[in-house]
Amino acid sequence: MKKFITLSVNVIFSLFVLTSCTYQDMMDKLVPKEEAKMAEDYLTKLREKNFEYIKSKLSDELKPQVTDALLIQLADYFRGGELISTEIIGSQVNVFNGVWQGNFSFEYHFSEGWNLANAAFRKVGDKYEVIGLNVYQTEMSQKEIHAFNLSNKSLLHYLVLVMAVAVPVFILISTYFCIRTPIQKRKWLWVIFILLGVSAIQINWTTGQYAIQLISAHLLGAAAVAASPHAPWVISASIPLGAILFWVKRKRFIQLSKEANNSFNPDCADNAPQG
Numbered sequence: 001m002k003k004f005i006t007l008s009v010n011v012i013f014s015l016f017v018l019t020s021c022t023y024q025d026m027m028d029k030l031v032p033k034e035e036a037k038m039a040e041d042y043l044t045k046l047r048e049k050n051f052e053y054i055k056s057k058l059s060d061e062l063k064p065q066v067t068d069a070l071l072i073q074l075a076d077y078f079r080g081g082e083l084i085s086t087e088i089i090g091s092q093v094n095v096f097n098g099v100w101q102g103n104f105s106f107e108y109h110f111s112e113g114w115n116l117a118n119a120a121f122r123k124v125g126d127k128y129e130v131i132g133l134n135v136y137q138t139e140m141s142q143k144e145i146h147a148f149n150l151s152n153k154s155l156l157h158y159l160v161l162v163m164a165v166a167v168p169v170f171i172l173i174s175t176y177f178c179i180r181t182p183i184q185k186r187k188w189l190w191v192i193f194i195l196l197g198v199s200a201i202q203i204n205w206t207t208g209q210y211a212i213q214l215i216s217a218h219l220l221g222a223a224a225v226a227a228s229p230h231a232p233w234v235i236s237a238s239i240p241l242g243a244i245l246f247w248v249k250r251k252r253f254i255q256l257s258k259e260a261n262n263s264f265n266p267d268c269a270d271n272a273p274q275g
Contacts, residue, residue, distance in 0.1 A: 031091040032102065038128065039104035039119040040086065046071070046117075046133070047078045059122060059129040066133075077135040081111030089142060089230040090118070099123070103132065107142055107230065114138045142230035146206050156210060160203045163237035167197060167221035174243035181250055182257035194246055197221025197238025206232035 045053045051071050058066055090105030100123040108115040120132030138145065150158075174194050183190060197218045203210040221238040 031088065031104075032093060035093075035102050035121065035128070036088055036091060036104050039102075039121065040088070040106060042119050042130065043106060043117050043135075046075055046135075049075045054130075057128070057130045059131045062131060074133065074135045077137060078108065078115055078117075079110035079113040079137065081113075084109040084111060089116075089228065101131070109141065114141055116142070146226070146230065146232045148205060148233050153205075154208055157203060157205065157208065160201055160210075160235050160237050163201075164222040164224060164235050167237055167240050171195060171197065171221050171240050171243050174240070174246055177250070178246055181246075181253050183253050184256060184260065190242070190246060193242035194240075195219060196242060198241045200236045200238045202234055202236045204232050204234055 042054070042057065049072070051068060054071060055063065055066065085108075087107050087109075088104060089107050090103070092103040094101055101120065103118060103120040105116065105118040108117065114137070116134075116136040116138055118132070118134050119130060121128045122131045171194060175191060178187070178190050178194055197220070198216070200213045200216045200218055201210060202213065216238070218236060218238045221240050223236040224233060225236075226233045
């Protein structure tokens with residue numbers, strides 16, 4: 001079991017490295033650089049307590065809610081010490097009814113700790129106004145928080161992980177035997193049915209929160225995805241219903257094939273004893 005789990009971790013880690021490279025390329029291409037820089041500069045003004053500038057960019061509905069006391073509280077929430085690095089870790093942009101909105105999240109590494117901060121903007125004419133502003137403290141980087149590991153995990157974590165590795169193996173073996181089994185009608189439908197897992201249990205690997213999806217289908221019956229290197233892994237495992245039913249019916253398929261062959265075999269009649 002230990003070797004089995006270690007193998008699954010190595011596979012998922014390899015996928016993580018590949019995903020990280022792909023994610024960075026995607027961020028470079030998709031993040032609107034001008035608006036992201038504007039959001040970063042705005043959060044810098046907040047950290048520097050330039051409240052006059054901060055207020056000048058607030059939307060009309062947000063201005064009454066943002067008091068000097070709240071701004072001081074937000075600014076003081078940034079860690080102290082030297083700023084070591086700033087990294088954009090989230091970008092959400094959408095246009096609804098012709099109105100552009102963007103939400104940009106950054107991770108700050110100070111010599112005294114870590115921060116997350118985000119600023120949300122709305123474009124009105126040629127100008128941008130702030131419609132959201134948040135600052136959070138974290139004990140470590142988001143990559144460390146959401147890193148895939150096996151320590152301090154629940155029984156459910158391990159159960160879902162084992163299923164996420166075992167179900168695809170079972171499905172692939174079943175598919176191989178299905179191809180080699182003589183099925184009289186629509187074998188390709190059986191192959192497709194076997195390749196899909198139905199329903200699913202999902203677990204957030206960081207928090208342990210889980211969800212059950214009764215209506216769903218997953219190719220090979222499992223999935224392991226992370227939205228980014230800074231987001232938690234979500235591991236999913238499905239029920240290999242098609243594979244299970246195939247093994248239940250396999251002997252019957254073989255029997256029916258033999259009966260069909262015998263019914264068309266003329267040797268039985270030719271070799272019958274003569275009176």
